[in-house]
Amino acid sequence: MSEIFDAKAYVTHMQALNELTIESDWRPEVEAHITATKKAADLLLSFPLDDTEEAAPVFVP
Amino acid sequence: MSSFDSIHADATTIAGSVKDTDLTAADVISSSLDRIKQLNSTLGAFTDVTETKALRDAQEVDRQVAAGAYLPLAGVPFAVKNLFDIEGITTCAGSKINRDNPPAAADAFLVSRLKSAGAILTGSLNMGEYAYDFTGENVHDGNCLNPHDTNRMAGGSSSGSGSSVASGMVPISLGSDTNGSIRVPSSFCGLFGLKPTYGRLSRHGTFPFVGSLDHLGPITRSARDLALVFDVLQGPDPMDPAQADKPFLATTTELKNGIDGLRIATAGGYFRSNAEPEALAALDAAAAAVGASREVEIPEAARARAAAYVITASEGANLHFDRIRSRPDDFDPDTRDRFLAGTMIPALWVQQAHRFRSWFRAMMSEMFENLDIILTPTTPFAALPSGTKTITLDGQVIPARPNIGLFTQPFSFIGLARRSGPARGAPSARHRRRQGAGRSTLNQEGG
Numbered sequence: 001m002s003e004i005f006d007a008k009a010y011v012t013h014m015q016a017l018n019e020l021t022i023e024s025d026w027r028p029e030v031e032a033h034i035t036a037t038k039k040a041a042d043l044l045l046s047f048p049l050d051d052t053e054e055a056a057p058v059f060v061p
Numbered sequence: 062m063s064s065f066d067s068i069h070a071d072a073t074t075i076a077g078s079v080k081d082t083d084l085t086a087a088d089v090i091s092s093s094l095d096r097i098k099q100l101n102s103t104l105g106a107f108t109d110v111t112e113t114k115a116l117r118d119a120q121e122v123d124r125q126v127a128a129g130a131y132l133p134l135a136g137v138p139f140a141v142k143n144l145f146d147i148e149g150i151t152t153c154a155g156s157k158i159n160r161d162n163p164p165a166a167a168d169a170f171l172v173s174r175l176k177s178a179g180a181i182l183t184g185s186l187n188m189g190e191y192a193y194d195f196t197g198e199n200v201h202d203g204n205c206l207n208p209h210d211t212n213r214m215a216g217g218s219s220s221g222s223g224s225s226v227a228s229g230m231v232p233i234s235l236g237s238d239t240n241g242s243i244r245v246p247s248s249f250c251g252l253f254g255l256k257p258t259y260g261r262l263s264r265h266g267t268f269p270f271v272g273s274l275d276h277l278g279p280i281t282r283s284a285r286d287l288a289l290v291f292d293v294l295q296g297p298d299p300m301d302p303a304q305a306d307k308p309f310l311a312t313t314t315e316l317k318n319g320i321d322g323l324r325i326a327t328a329g330g331y332f333r334s335n336a337e338p339e340a341l342a343a344l345d346a347a348a349a350a351v352g353a354s355r356e357v358e359i360p361e362a363a364r365a366r367a368a369a370y371v372i373t374a375s376e377g378a379n380l381h382f383d384r385i386r387s388r389p390d391d392f393d394p395d396t397r398d399r400f401l402a403g404t405m406i407p408a409l410w411v412q413q414a415h416r417f418r419s420w421f422r423a424m425m426s427e428m429f430e431n432l433d434i435i436l437t438p439t440t441p442f443a444a445l446p447s448g449t450k451t452i453t454l455d456g457q458v459i460p461a462r463p464n465i466g467l468f469t470q471p472f473s474f475i476g477l478a479r480r481s482g483p484a485r486g487a488p489s490a491r492h493r494r495r496q497g498a499g500r501s502t503l504n505q506e507g508g
Contacts, residue, residue, distance in 0.1 A: 014405035018382075021389050026398055033402035036463070037374050040367035041410035044417050047364055055415035059273060060305065061259045061422065061476025 005038050007031040068096050068229035071200060071283040072137040072290065075232060076179070079136035086119040086126070086136030093138035097183065097230045103211065105203045106224040108143050109150055112183040118181045125179070132179025133293060141235040142219050143185035144192060144483075145169040146266040155188040155218070155266040157201045157391045158384055166243070169266030170298050171235055171277055178293040183231055186221025190393040192237055192270040193377060194218040195245050196447075196463035200393040204447065207250060213444040216249030218242040222280045224477035233290055237267065238276045238508070240369055241469025244481040247280050248439035251483045254280045255287045259476025260305030263298035271376040272303070274369065274473055284482060288312040300346065325351050328437040330358035334455045335467055340438035343484035348436055350484075357428065365421045365471035368414035370463070372474075375411045378403025386469055395462070422475040437468050440479040 013019050015022050022030055062070060062078045067089045070078075094112055101107050115138070122136050141147070144154040146165035153159045160371040166175070176182060187205040189196065192255065197220030205220035207213040208228035215224040219236025222244025226234050236243040238256040247254025251453040255278045262277050269275055279290040292313050298304055327348045333341065348354070378385065378400050385400045392400065428435075441454055441464070449461045472479050 002355065011402075011405065012300075018400060018404050020386055020404065023403060026389075026394070026401070029394075029398035030401045031359060033374075033399050034405050037371060037406055037410070040370045041406075041413070043364055043367045044410065044413045046372065046422075047361070047417060049416050049420060053416045053420050055412060056419050057420075059303075059418075059476065061260070 005035060007038075010034060019045045067092050067232075070232065070280065072134060072180075072232045072286045073283065075137050076133060076135045076289075079122070079133070079179075084136065086122040086179075086181060087116070089136045090115050090119040090138055090183070093183055096228070097225075100208070100228050100230060103206070104208055104215075104224050104228055105187055105205045106215075106221040106228065106230060107140065107184050108153065108187050108202050108221070109147075111147070111150070111182055115181050115183045118176070122179050122181060130179075133289060134175060135179035137180045137233060138183045138231040139175055139180045139233045140183050140186050140221070140225050140231045141169070141172060142188045142222050142237055144188065144237055144268040145172055145185070145235060147172065147182065147185055150185060152268050153185075154192065155190040155194075155202065156393075157198055158388055159268070165266070167266065170263040170296075170300065170434035171294050172266070174294050174296060175235075175290070180233070180293075186219070186225055186234060188220055188222075188236075189218035189242075190396045191243055191377070191381065192218040192239055193270075193373075193396045194220075194462075195241065196220075196445075196462060197224070197246065197249075198395065198447070200395070204259075207444050208446070209251065210444070212446055213372070214249055214449075215308070216243055216440075216444065219246050219280065222246060223252060223254075226250070226252055226280050226282060226286055232282055233286060234280045235277060236280055237264075237270070238278060238469075238473060239270045239274045240373055240473055241466040243276075243278050243280060244439050244469045244479060245465055247446035247481040251402075252280050252282065252481075252484075253284055254278065254288050254481040255291060256473060256479045257291065258305070258478045260303050261307065261310075261478075262294050263296070263301040265298050265300035269380065271373050271380075273422060274373060275378060276473065276476075284480075285313070285316060286481065288316055320351055323433045324431065325353040325434040325436065326355040326357045326432055326434050327353055327411050328359055328362075329356040331362040332359070332437045332468060335441050336438050337442040337454075340441055341444055344436060344438050347484045353434075353436060358430070359428070359435070359471070360424060361421060362471045364417060365474050366467060368421070369470040369474035370419045371406065371410050371414040372418075374399065374403040375406040378406070421471075423479065425475060439468060440465060441467050
């Protein structure tokens with residue numbers, strides 16, 4: 001999925017949504033970080049979790 | 062023991078000498094303060110030194126010892142990462158922005174615990190900005206350097222906590238660990254570090270990073286000091302909503318029992334394929350020392366790390382949203398760009414990470430039905446040269462900075478206790494002692 005992810009467009013859209021200041025020389029790093037996070041998320045979303053698997057409301061290790 | 066020796070001794074030895082009146086607390090603190098003055102301009106470990114208060118506290122400890130008080134850490138100097146509140150000092154958390162905050166009104170809970178045991182606070186320590194760091198680099202306070210080789214990283218984000226102990230400034234320090242920030246500097250600086258079980262120690266009076274992953278713990282020069290300090294730090298505190306309702310866990314008295322009867326294995330798969338040979342040598346030496354011949358594979362370790370990454374990026378950005386929106390120029394560029402990206406993460410990804418967390422925790426619980434301890438390298442390599450941007454692991458060129466925590470993140474993610482320590486019996490141990498390459502033990506109830 002990450003291969004078709006348009007990080008430039010996504011960052012531009014989210015920058016406006018969240019009213020962020022992103023200088024032009026910061027942008028490549030921000031795009032790289034959201035791309036890396038997308039890659040991590042893809043790994044998680046491709047894992048088959050049972051419908052009954054819930055996020056722990058009170059986390060106890 | 063002379064006061065000169067106290068700059069290399071562990072806390073147990075120092076406290077014993079003060080209790081036996083071979084040394085005074087005032088002697089010990091003077092040596093510690095001299096060492097800080099001598100080395101701090103080079104290493105950048107301390108950001109505040111509380112000299113006057115430390116000397117006054119030392120006199121009080123000597124008075125209490127003379128009166129027969131029981132103080133398990135009598136006269137032991139310590140320092141804390143500058144996200145711990147210290148009364149009268151602003152809690153900066155490695156940032157420029159938090160310098161605008163008023164001084165803390167009271168000490169953090171764990172600082173108070175150490176003081177009540179006779180330990181003496183000497184100041185606050187450098188760290189990566191807002192704890193989002195594994196390197197020890199900080200644009201505001203200067204980089205914190207590795208005392209074994211100042212061309213190498215101290216590790217972070219509890220960088221000063223590692224550098225101050227490894228250089229002999231103090232025998233014990235406190236740090237925080239969200240994804241590995243106690244364990245990484247322990248590994249890089251050749252020290253012992255403990256990240257207790259999530260919820261075991263109160264975090265009240267510290268600046269947070271990722272509430273669902275944040276832990277506090279000690280860095281020391283010896284394994285027995287980890288136990289001594291951990292026993293002192295425990296105690297109920299209703300001010301930390303995440304503190305688990307667990308009884309006191311005595312560890313110092315358990316040390317005499319050794320490892321007899323413990324089921325110990327090493328981790329293979331992900332933890333072997335991503336490790337440099339020197340890290341594997343340290344792991345194998347530790348395994349040989351404890352007779353751990355069994356190897357286990359921890360399923361989905363890479364996904365566990367990915368989930369920790371997503372949760373950290375999202376929760377951290379949420380915490381700092383107002384600051385990153387209003388004062389982005391005042392952030393360290395290395396953290397700013399990650400916080401900006403973290404504001405853009407869909408809730409779908411975060412929720413999936415939390416649901417996976419439940420799955421991974423249940424799977425690991427099953428593994429621990431047949432095991433007590435799993436050994437892994439703490440870091441995939443020894444301390445990296447400062448400024449390293451990329452590394453090659455398993456044939457892949459990857460960014461250095463985020464991947465230092467490759468082996469620490471999967472476990473703090475589910476709150477498991479981990480202890481990092483140097484493997485001195487391994488081949489090339491001299492190299493590792495100088496530059497770090499810890500091996501880590503992981504267990505379910507070890508703290």
